[in-house]
Structures are given as C-alpha cells and as structure tokens.
Amino acid sequence: MGLGYFDATYWSVGSRGEGLGLLANDTDLLCVFNRTKVCLQMPDFDPDINTLIIETDHCHPGYCKLKLHRNNLFVAVDNLPKSEVVRKHRNIYVKNSYFVGRFQDKNAAFRDWYWEGPALKDYDTKQDWVIALQCMNSSHLYKAYVQRTRQWPKIDMVENMKNIPCSVVCAHHADSDYPLEEFRISFARAEKYLMRSVSHIQMACYFTLKEVVKNCVEDNLSDDFDEDENDIFKTYYIKTVFLWCCERTDPDIWTEDNFLRCTL
Numbered sequence: 001m002g003l004g005y006f007d008a009t010y011w012s013v014g015s016r017g018e019g020l021g022l023l024a025n026d027t028d029l030l031c032v033f034n035r036t037k038v039c040l041q042m043p044d045f046d047p048d049i050n051t052l053i054i055e056t057d058h059c060h061p062g063y064c065k066l067k068l069h070r071n072n073l074f075v076a077v078d079n080l081p082k083s084e085v086v087r088k089h090r091n092i093y094v095k096n097s098y099f100v101g102r103f104q105d106k107n108a109a110f111r112d113w114y115w116e117g118p119a120l121k122d123y124d125t126k127q128d129w130v131i132a133l134q135c136m137n138s139s140h141l142y143k144a145y146v147q148r149t150r151q152w153p154k155i156d157m158v159e160n161m162k163n164i165p166c167s168v169v170c171a172h173h174a175d176s177d178y179p180l181e182e183f184r185i186s187f188a189r190a191e192k193y194l195m196r197s198v199s200h201i202q203m204a205c206y207f208t209l210k211e212v213v214k215n216c217v218e219d220n221l222s223d224d225f226d227e228d229e230n231d232i233f234k235t236y237y238i239k240t241v242f243l244w245c246c247e248r249t250d251p252d253i254w255t256e257d258n259f260l261r262c263t264l
Contacts, residue, residue: 008033009032011030011189013028013029015235016028018192018195026126026127027126027127028188030186030189032167033131033132033133036051036099037133038051038054038134038168039053039135040053040137041053047071047072049075050072051072052069052072053066053067054066054135059182060175062184062185063176063182063185064168064185065181066133066183067091067093067094068091068093068094076094080094084097084098085098086180086181095181096180096181099170100120100131103131117171118131118169118170118184130169131170132168133167133183134166134167135165139162141166142162142166145158146158151247151251152247152251157193160193164190164193166185166186166187167185167186167188167189168184168185168186169184170183171183172184191243194243199251201255201256201259201262202254205242205254206238206239210238249262
C-alpha cells in the first residue's frame, strides 16, 4: 500500500478502530504526516519551519485554517505551488488539497482513489485513509472539555486524555464559504480511548441504539429526505449522542436491570 514510501504514522480509528465495527463498516486509518505539524499560536511557543499555525477566526466551530508564520513564510512561498496557497492581506494559508495531493503523489496505489470528506476512499476494499496533521499543543484544544462538569469519565481518564494528540484533517464544513481553506479539528484518537473504556452494558446500549436508528428510524424518514436512507444518520452522530449521555449520567445507572431504561 506504499507505507514504506511516505513519512507518516497510521492510527486505526472509526468504528473498527474503537472495537465497535461490523462487517459492513469501512476501515478508517488516520494518516498523520510526521514532518509537517500544526499548533495553536501561544505566547510561549515558537513554531519551527515545518509547523503551520491553527487559526479559528471566521471558521465554523470545530474547524480552522492553517497559516504560514514568520519562521517559514518565505521558504514555504518559494517551495509551495502557487495554486495550493491563498493570500489574504499579509497572511498566507495552505489549502487542504495540497496535503491530499502530496499523499497521492507519493503513493502510486492511491492515485485512483476518491477524495470524499476527510478521506481517500476505495470502495472495492472498503478502505478510508484520512489525511491529517498532528497538533503539537493539543492540551489547549481539550481545555473546554476538561473543565466542564461531568459524571463520566473519571478524572484519571480525563487526565490521560490530555496526552492524546489531536489532529486536523483535510475536510471542510458543509456550509463553508472557503472549502479548500478549511480543516476540521479531529479528536478521533481521544474518542477511540473513550469508546474502549465504556462498560459492557454501555456497549450493548450503544449497539442497540445504532441498530434501531439504522434499521427502523431511517426507514421511516427516508421518504422525507433527498438522500439514500442509509446516510440520514451518520454513525458518528449516534456515537456523539451516546458519549454525551454517558457523560451526563450517573455511572451506577448502567446495569443489566436498567438496560432498557438506559437505551431509551
């Protein structure tokens, strides 16, 4: 698959990576570039030549742009294709298409794959390769999550999550005015950690919820949407609702006797 020819680290994420995948699920791999990284601009952080700055101004929540800075501005301008950058006043932003293109160019096996959302997709093998850049000061992105009141997970798990790197992936918001400039902030590895930490009762409730939504709710709603009935509710939506409910609910409630109540 070309792994030996590209400097990246690969992490299994998504339903299969979390141990929740069924045979019908695609295999999602987070392909994190090792040389180019990103960071939030902080007073005590001096980015190097291979780092891009995360800028969230005028972006949808959970999305950002990647900007060149004083330590790499002139070198990058000389080396980046003009078609892959956007100039706005004194700032220069890198397009998300640049990183997807680099990955495909370096891996001949991927050149016929489709770019859809954050991933390069191959429908025959059911593989999704999500092109990503790692954030060097991820703990700042977790700040709001760490500080809010919750009943789950326990404090030791929350502390461990601070050490799990976040990424930005090459995907824009559906309503973005600048789709090639926008990147999505990804907590996929942290979500994997959470989903692998739920109890067996919580896991059973999640699977029940997933099956009910996919096989009952969507069948009834499909006539009201101009979409395939299997695409109305993404699995990601169901997982997000489930994790939110776990966070807001007393862990002692999740017992076999309360299974139906928890699922409802």
